[in-house]
Amino acid sequence: MTTVFVTSSGTNIGKTFVMLRLIAELLAAGRRVRALKPIASGFDAARPEGSDTALLVRAQGLDVTAASLAAASPWRFAAPLSPDMAAALEHRSIPFDALLAACRAGADGSDVTLIEGVGGVMVPLDSERTVLDWIAALGTPTLLVVGSYLGTLSHSLTAVAALRQRGIAIAGIVVSESEAQPVSAAETAATLARFVGSIPLRVLPRAAPVPLLPLLEDYLA
Numbered sequence: 001m002t003t004v005f006v007t008s009s010g011t012n013i014g015k016t017f018v019m020l021r022l023i024a025e026l027l028a029a030g031r032r033v034r035a036l037k038p039i040a041s042g043f044d045a046a047r048p049e050g051s052d053t054a055l056l057v058r059a060q061g062l063d064v065t066a067a068s069l070a071a072a073s074p075w076r077f078a079a080p081l082s083p084d085m086a087a088a089l090e091h092r093s094i095p096f097d098a099l100l101a102a103c104r105a106g107a108d109g110s111d112v113t114l115i116e117g118v119g120g121v122m123v124p125l126d127s128e129r130t131v132l133d134w135i136a137a138l139g140t141p142t143l144l145v146v147g148s149y150l151g152t153l154s155h156s157l158t159a160v161a162a163l164r165q166r167g168i169a170i171a172g173i174v175v176s177e178s179e180a181q182p183v184s185a186a187e188t189a190a191t192l193a194r195f196v197g198s199i200p201l202r203v204l205p206r207a208a209p210v211p212l213l214p215l216l217e218d219y220l221a
């Protein structure tokens with residue numbers, strides 16, 4: 001059983017897009033996949049269809065029901081804010097131990113568990129922890145999704161440095177092509193490659209998605 005945590009340099013970069021690609025590739029390879037986004041903010045309970053949670057549920061071939069949404073995203077908040085702020089607005093909090101337990105529960109029934117984080121690597125979860133603490137406590141490798149927009153180089157390398165500082169393994173970096181980019185995503189990837197050592201990089205173009213599963217091959221039993 002393998003668990004991979006899909007994180008990012010920020011929000012709206014392509015984590016869910018990458019999750020959906022990986023789920024499809026894993027299912028096509030005959031793997032049993034479990035995909036979850038334990039914390040979802042900006043979740044509209046009246047119209048859950050377009051949410052990340054619903055997309056992940058459907059990609060696994062499951063029906064979108066109250067139960068499947070709750071299983072994929074146990075912590076759902078209405079405000080499109082960082083989890084600490086979104087939870088506070090609802091007078092709620094995210095118990096860290098329960099968060100870790102939710103990530104681990106049910107893992108036995110699948111070959112691969114894909115966990116989508118929330119926002120970027122250092123988004124606060126509560127008054128003292130960020131996504132980095134969450135990944136470090138799980139001890140899973142990460143797939144880092146970055147964009148090709150102007151400014152991504154510093155955002156991406158900062159995310160890599162933060163993950164490395166906590167001893168978190170980076171299985172690969174996916175440069176998911178942004179809507180607007182000053183140079184090609186391949187040029188961005190080539191520049192990143194000069195600064196990230198041996199971490200494998202893949203460009204995920206808008207026009208023709210490429211296979212991402214090879215990035216996880218070392219981690220798949």
Ligand SMILES: Nc1ncnc2c1ncn2[C@@H]1O[C@H](COP(=O)(O)OP(=O)(O)OP(=O)(O)O)[C@@H](O)[C@H]1O
Nearest residue numbers: 008011012013014015016017119176177204205206
């Ligand atoms: N490589 C790509 N090709 C085409 N569309 C993409 C690509 N990467 C991202 N997108 C699109 O960009 C938008 C934002 O991507 P996505 O929802 O995956 O971001 P995210 O990192 O999961 O955001 P959030 O932090 O809200 O979870 C979506 O509409 C997605 O389909």
Ligand SMILES: [Mg+2]
Nearest residue numbers: 015016052116
């Ligand atoms: Mg998402």
